[in-house]
Amino acid sequence: MTTVSSHAPVAPAPTRPVDGVTAQLIRHALEAAVEQMGVALRRTAFSPIIYDTKDYAGAFYDRDVRLLAQMRCLPIFVGTLNFCVEAALAALGGDEMLRPGDVIVSNYGYDTGSHALDIAVIVPVFLDDALVGYAVNKAHNLDVGAKAMFVTDSTDIWQEGTIYPGVRLYKGGELDEDLWRTMLANSRLPDALAGDIHAQIGAAEVGMRALQRLLKRYGRDVVAVASEVLFDYGEETVRTMIRGIPDGLYSAEGAVDNDGITEAPLPYKVVVEVAGDRMVVDLTAAPNQANGPVNAPYATTVSIMRCTVMALAGLGSGANEGHFRPLEIRTRSGSIFHATPPAPMFMYASPLIAASDQVHRALSPVVPDRIPAQTGCQVGSFLAWGRRADGTFWGDGTNHAGGQGAALAYGDGGGPMMVLPCSGTRNNCVEVWETRTPFLTERADFAQDSGGAGRYRGGPGLNVHYRALRDVNVTVPWERVMSAPFGLFGGQDGRRNVIAIDFADGTTQTYSKASAVSVPAGSLVRLETGGGGGIGEPSEREVLAVREDILDGYISAEAAMRDHPQLRESERDR
Numbered sequence: 001m002t003t004v005s006s007h008a009p010v011a012p013a014p015t016r017p018v019d020g021v022t023a024q025l026i027r028h029a030l031e032a033a034v035e036q037m038g039v040a041l042r043r044t045a046f047s048p049i050i051y052d053t054k055d056y057a058g059a060f061y062d063r064d065v066r067l068l069a070q071m072r073c074l075p076i077f078v079g080t081l082n083f084c085v086e087a088a089l090a091a092l093g094g095d096e097m098l099r100p101g102d103v104i105v106s107n108y109g110y111d112t113g114s115h116a117l118d119i120a121v122i123v124p125v126f127l128d129d130a131l132v133g134y135a136v137n138k139a140h141n142l143d144v145g146a147k148a149m150f151v152t153d154s155t156d157i158w159q160e161g162t163i164y165p166g167v168r169l170y171k172g173g174e175l176d177e178d179l180w181r182t183m184l185a186n187s188r189l190p191d192a193l194a195g196d197i198h199a200q201i202g203a204a205e206v207g208m209r210a211l212q213r214l215l216k217r218y219g220r221d222v223v224a225v226a227s228e229v230l231f232d233y234g235e236e237t238v239r240t241m242i243r244g245i246p247d248g249l250y251s252a253e254g255a256v257d258n259d260g261i262t263e264a265p266l267p268y269k270v271v272v273e274v275a276g277d278r279m280v281v282d283l284t285a286a287p288n289q290a291n292g293p294v295n296a297p298y299a300t301t302v303s304i305m306r307c308t309v310m311a312l313a314g315l316g317s318g319a320n321e322g323h324f325r326p327l328e329i330r331t332r333s334g335s336i337f338h339a340t341p342p343a344p345m346f347m348y349a350s351p352l353i354a355a356s357d358q359v360h361r362a363l364s365p366v367v368p369d370r371i372p373a374q375t376g377c378q379v380g381s382f383l384a385w386g387r388r389a390d391g392t393f394w395g396d397g398t399n400h401a402g403g404q405g406a407a408l409a410y411g412d413g414g415g416p417m418m419v420l421p422c423s424g425t426r427n428n429c430v431e432v433w434e435t436r437t438p439f440l441t442e443r444a445d446f447a448q449d450s451g452g453a454g455r456y457r458g459g460p461g462l463n464v465h466y467r468a469l470r471d472v473n474v475t476v477p478w479e480r481v482m483s484a485p486f487g488l489f490g491g492q493d494g495r496r497n498v499i500a501i502d503f504a505d506g507t508t509q510t511y512s513k514a515s516a517v518s519v520p521a522g523s524l525v526r527l528e529t530g531g532g533g534g535i536g537e538p539s540e541r542e543v544l545a546v547r548e549d550i551l552d553g554y555i556s557a558e559a560a561m562r563d564h565p566q567l568r569e570s571e572r573d574r
Contacts, residue, residue, distance in 0.1 A: 079303025454534025
């Protein structure tokens, strides 16, 4: 069993006072500076999965690898970046080996907390020849030479792409040409990889310069003391939130649909312990690591559980290292929530996104006003590739969101959005997708009757249909095909995800997780994402609201009459 509270060492208590106004000015300056890194990445990236989908993250760390500020983007990436930095430093022999102009790249999943497509770029930040911190970003690159562009059936990490385990691509400002040529040679899309890696490096250097300017403006000592003040404030914010939850043990059970190799579900249990101002999330009751790639490295488990708890705190700003101090995470080494090499991990996020929802579900009886019903879908990734008429290779991917779960706090679930750990990302717009791929989008609309009924209904999922204009290969790594998004307090479950291909020969096949499916020209790919769960008994919904749902097309008249007895009574009385 492994536990974690605050991952990095705590610095000595500050010796110079910093007033609250100055600390807040520095906080906003750090957050603005780290956002500059994100803007630079988004505006220079080659691939839509970065500049349109926003499948990236970034952060600043101090010399002790404590989180100073994070981009407002993909949460599950942010919480893994400290692991990237620490593992790279260990591989290189410690921070004393770093020099100005160094650029480190890593995509070894057990260091980065991601599959090999997610490449981290680390730039050490120096000021007056002294190491003062790190500017780090991680982004999803399209191809690093796995057995396919995206895989759901790998059985070890070597099938999932070429590994770069915390190596220096630039040494003192000089490019390692041999390593660079090796990276490009191990990608089916070398131009995309080159463009996106250059964008990541450029963005990290933008972040580095912004952090240097901030340190020069306020002074290193003042920023260091202000950071301690901000860490303490963040810690107290989360402790205050935890104090509002009654002490006790709370649990919920769920299951991963399957491991991509067999159809057997993988059941697990989460336990949340609240004691005073501390919270423990216990994930030790988990299956052994699977043969297929639904295993999560420890870094990802820490990251997703942190953002799961941070969501309850209702932060008005990004998290810093202090926010994590009251939280302890327990895992069992060798399980799907703490996999060990060489277990495959290409779909590493699948089990943990589901477990995140179950943590909230476990707490729902004691903090019902803070917990929504479950969101439909998960990420809904769809990857495709093939050959153009001139024989050149193309490949791309996009995401598909599900309906949001309803909540007592805000009422009906919203339209399709990403799940909490992947919030900040989105799907590619249709115009970009059709420009870059041989697909025609024949349908993209809200799915009627997909949200769970309740006092407040779940948000609708999507029906998205793609017509293949050429022969293509596709991969669909979906969850929540076997299990429906749960409702709460009497609310009904939402619609499950559906993946189906109507082939050109007239046959139809449904899928859960599938890699490299050959789709002939003329076939129709139907991606139908789940709706959110409802909350509260359907009989408690206002009759007027039910009628408005019918008029707006969210539910059919037949479903309304079936699920809402108050509507039937109202119709009889008219």
